[in-house]
Amino acid sequence: MVGQIIGGNYGEILIRQKNGERIELGELLVADDILLQVVDLEYGSLMENRDLARMSGMQLEGYGATEIHEKEVRNFILVRAKPVFDLNKKGITKHLPEFFKILRRANAQDFDFLEKPENPMYLGKIRSGSKVLDVPVYLDGKKVLTHHILIPATTGRGKSNLVKVILWSLVNKDYAGILVLDAHNEYYSYKLNGKNYGLKEHPEAKGNVIYYSINPPLGERALKINIKLVRPWHLREIIEFTPAQEDALYLFYKEWGDEWIKMLFSNEPIKGVGETTRAVIQRKVKVALEIDMNDYGELYERGKIFSINEGESTIKDICTYLEEGKIVIVDTSSLSQNLEILISSMIMNEVFARYKRYKENGELDNKPVISVVIEEAPRVLGEGKSTIFGTIAREGRKFKIGIIAITQLSSVIPREILANLNTKIILGNEMSSERKAVISSAAQDLSKDDKMIASLDKGEAIVSSIFTKFAIPIQIERFEELVDKARKEKKPKTLKFFG
Numbered sequence: 315m316v317g318q319i320i321g322g323n324y325g326e327i328l329i330r331q332k333n334g335e336r337i338e339l340g341e342l343l344v345a346d347d348i349l350l351q352v353v354d355l356e357y358g359s360l361m362e363n364r365d366l367a368r369m370s371g372m373q374l375e376g377y378g379a380t381e382i383h384e385k386e387v388r389n390f391i392l393v394r395a396k397p398v399f400d401l402n403k404k405g406i407t408k409h410l411p412e413f414f415k416i417l418r419r420a421n422a423q424d425f426d427f428l429e430k431p432e433n434p435m436y437l438g439k440i441r442s443g444s445k446v447l448d449v450p451v452y453l454d455g456k457k458v459l460t461h462h463i464l465i466p467a468t469t470g471r472g473k474s475n476l477v478k479v480i481l482w483s484l485v486n487k488d489y490a491g492i493l494v495l496d497a498h499n500e501y502y503s504y505k506l507n508g509k510n511y512g513l514k515e516h517p518e519a520k521g522n523v524i525y526y527s528i529n530p531p532l533g534e535r536a537l538k539i540n541i542k543l544v545r546p547w548h549l550r551e552i553i554e555f556t557p558a559q560e561d562a563l564y565l566f567y568k569e570w571g572d573e574w575i576k577m578l579f580s581n582e583p584i585k586g587v588g589e590t591t592r593a594v595i596q597r598k599v600k601v602a603l604e605i606d607m608n609d610y611g612e613l614y615e616r617g618k619i620f621s622i623n624e625g626e627s628t629i630k631d632i633c634t635y636l637e638e639g640k641i642v643i644v645d646t647s648s649l650s651q652n653l654e655i656l657i658s659s660m661i662m663n664e665v666f667a668r669y670k671r672y673k674e675n676g677e678l679d680n681k682p683v684i685s686v687v688i689e690e691a692p693r694v695l696g697e698g699k700s701t702i703f704g705t706i707a708r709e710g711r712k713f714k715i716g717i718i719a720i721t722q723l724s725s726v727i728p729r730e731i732l733a734n735l736n737t738k739i740i741l742g743n744e745m746s747s748e749r750k751a752v753i754s755s756a757a758q759d760l761s762k763d764d765k766m767i768a769s770l771d772k773g774e775a776i777v778s779s780i781f782t783k784f785a786i787p788i789q790i791e792r793f794e795e796l797v798d799k800a801r802k803e804k805k806p807k808t809l810k811f812f813g
């Protein structure tokens with residue numbers, strides 16, 4: 315027994331906390347088979363404010379404390395809670411628990427109704443306030459990934475940790491291929507306290523986790539992309555062109571196909587493109603692709619990614635790995651933001667084209683869902699951006715393509731796109747404008763959850779999704795602990811010989 319219902323209405327039930335108990339913000343309580351979540355706490359007293367002030371004055375100013383008889387009866391903590399789920403009906407609550415009903419804390423058995431879905435994607439364990447219940451939370455990865463995920467939080471609340479936990483559970487599943495553009499090179503392999511961590515440590519990583527880098531360790535793949543694979547629409551995502559320049563780009567591509575960049579730098583004239591326009595485009599393309607021309611008029615690479623002769627199959631290979639349900643991590647840590655966007659856009663354009671074709675041919679059902687992890691999502695999903703990622707957010711689900719958008723600034727993503735990101739794994743956020751943007755586009759009514767979200771600690775989250783019956787509070791595990799656990803389980807038992 316932790317309290318008793320003393321009033322309120324459907325949206326907010328008032329509970330008197332039992333003396334000696336400590337109910338927390340976000341805690342899950344049960345009354346009358348209805349699951350309630352604490353949304354606010356305040357002081358309550360049976361005495362008038364003036365009396366309380368007088369008594370406090372006596373005590374503070376040294377006149378001795380006035381004894382309150384039955385103090386625990388007169389003063390109490392008033393808990394505000396919202397009904398979240400009918401445990402009996404296994405659905406949304408439509409009625410109030412009985413007036414004056416005694417409440418208890420929720421326990422693991424209350425969540426027996428949560429089933430492990432066909433294509434499980436592990437997120438964490440149910441959290442009641444700051445207490446963790448031993449109930450794993452899985453979502454159906456296939457559905458959730460095609461309908462996009464948003465991970466909003468301020469810095470340091472555990473966004474990357476969460477993505478690592480999600481990817482870890484997907485390594486040995488072939489229903490999903492995930493592309494990760496890893497700007498901090500923190501997903502594949504890293505050292506902590508002398509031990510190796512990262513997705514590479516997964517017992518089934520071999521063949522299921524593919525790593526590309528411009529500085530690949532021995533045995534890993536080099537990230538090299540041939541300029542023949544670049545298309546005008548890829549460049550549009552990172553370079554601003556005037557309408558005349560854009561027309562010129564398409565004319566080059568129409569005339570010379572794969573060889574258009576090479577020909578752009580040749581002396582071959584093209585009808586409809588002036589010399590000045592051509593020179594400006596040449597300059598922009600040189601900067602974007604880190605290529606240049608030597609004194610003999612030959613193109614050469616200045617950077618490490620775009621190549622004149624190598625890397626013709628890189629984009630195709632990556633797409634094929636994704637189509638096979640693998641996780642592809644591309645280390646973009648030493649690249650500019652523009653190059654990172656360009657590469658991801660090239661890959662996702664190819665994925666989109668392939669999956670569109672599969673849909674037309676009736677082959678899509680046999681293909682895994684493909685999702686792309688985008689950090690600092692407003693770079694490509696922000697207001698006024700016209701990118702492949704916006705297209706995926708709007709139409710991707712028809713083609714089994716999704717995005718996992720990570721951001722500190724949900725408020726600058728257009729509402730229409732935010733509403734399309736149908737699962738939100740909300741981590742802590744102290745900025746009220748950001749909380750508002752997330753709350754107003756969530757799958758469940760989170761209008762009372764503002765304080766709760768503000769108070770979320772590292773790894774604490776709320777999962778609001780069209781695929782969950784209510785907004786589930788979870789505790790995400792520390793990724794390194796998952797890895798350590800897997801290592802322990804993998805270790806063969808040592809045999810003891812006696813005698």
Ligand SMILES: Nc1ncnc2c1ncn2[C@@H]1O[C@H](COP(=O)(O)OP(=O)(O)OP(=O)(O)O)[C@@H](O)[C@H]1O
Binds near residue numbers: 469772790792
């Ligand atoms: N669930 C968790 N449990 C315990 N510690 C965690 C958890 N999640 C993250 N941390 C710790 O918090 C720190 C920040 O985590 P992480 O890098 O994932 O945050 P972030 O939101 O991605 O930060 P940034 O925006 O700076 O990239 C790390 O030291 C990490 O180990």
